[in-house]
Amino acid sequence: MIEAVGLTKRYGDRLAVDQLSFTVKPGQVTGFLGPNGAGKSTTMRMILGLDAPSGGTVTVNGKPFVELANPMREVGALLEAKAIHGGRSAYNHLLCLAQSNNLPRRRVDEVLELVGLTEVARKRAKGFSLGMGQRLGIATALLGDPKILIFDEPVNGLDPEGILWIRNFMKMLAAEGRTVFVSSHLMSEMENTADHLLVIGRGRMIADCTVQEFIDANSELVVRVRTPEPTRLAALVTGDGGKAVPDGEGTLLVTDLTMDRIGDLAFDNGVRLHELSPLQASLEQAFMELTRDSVEYHAAVPGVDEKGRA
Incomplete structure (x- = not known):
């Protein structure tokens, strides 16, 4: 388990991390999200003892990382x-680390097989593709068979096969009861991988919840309704305090009313419905909505407003 209490990091006049308090629990994948410059990498570096906090504490299994007697056996990281x-x-890279950390030689072969690099184990790492390099980085993190794993942008630049492999691999590690803490800019991957989210902006915590709770709290429920009487249903929805926007022939997008209420309105007034379904917002949409005010650098796109609308 990873625990931070009032964790703070200041670089001169710049406050990179501001009073972060959180717990990363075992048995689940915890996603760590935030815009560029939010303080994610700095936070991870403080967890691993690479940067010293300016204030507050962060512990791994109850101790600061620098006090762990056998750090590779407790924490594995891919930064x-x-x-x-x-x-x-790949083999010699892992063997060197194993020998310097008093780990058995057999562990090298085990992790190479685990990440699918056995066949290229004797090839020089400089010839590895980005995906192979990511697999070797994960093998390095797993070398000490740690219960806590930290991954910073593990799917950067990978092809679809590599992304799917890492996604399923992280889920497997969590299912084994390990603590898996992963930072990523790819919202679709976090939506498919993470169980819990920590979201920061400008160094501060702005969300600590499950993925579904995050989406529900930061997006608007939209209901798609298809009916042969769209004009009449739109008037009923508006009269009941909702909003109805045409979305093609015979279809409305309704907000500010629940699906149950829309169905009741239609039934009570004899309006036939051919479709009544919720449109689930994505994690990316919810993330953009919540963190809009926390983004440090905004790039203007001609013809598009600040909410991304053309």
């Missing part, structure tokens, strides 16, 4: 997949 000596083979 920079290509941070390896390109002249070494």
Whole structure:
């Protein structure tokens, strides 16, 4: 388990992380989200003892990382997949780490097989594709068989097969009861992978909840209604305090009323319905809505307003 209490980091006059308090629990994938410059990488570096906090504390299994007697056996991390000596083979890279951390040689073969690199184990890492490099980085994180795993942007630049593999692999690790903490800018991946979310903006915590709770709290319920009497139903919806916008022939998009209420209105007034379905907002839409005021750098796109509308 990872626990932070009032975690703060200041670089000169800039407050990169501001009083963060959170718990990353075992048995689930916890997604760590935020706009560029929000403080995600700094927070991860403080967890791993690479940066010292200016205030507050962060512990791993109840201790600061620097006090762990055998850190590779307790925490594995992937912060920079290509941070390896390109002249070494995958096997020798892992063997060097195993020997320097008093880990058994057999563990090298085990993690190589686990991440699917057995066949290229003797090849030099400089010839690896980005996906192979990510797999080697994960193998490195797993070398000590730790119960806590931290991944920073693990799917960056990967092809669909690689993304699917990492997604399923992280879920498997969590299912084994491990603590999995992952930062990513790919909202679709977090929606498919994470169980819980920590969302920060400008160094501050702005959401700590499940994925579904986050979507529900930061998006508007839209109901798609298809009927042979759209004009009449639209008038009924408006009269009941809702909003109805045409969305093609015979179809309305209704907001500010529940599906049950729309169905009751139609039934009570003899309006036939051919479709009544919710349109679920995506994690990306909810994230953009919540973090709009926390984005440090805005790029103007001709013909598009600040909410992304043409």
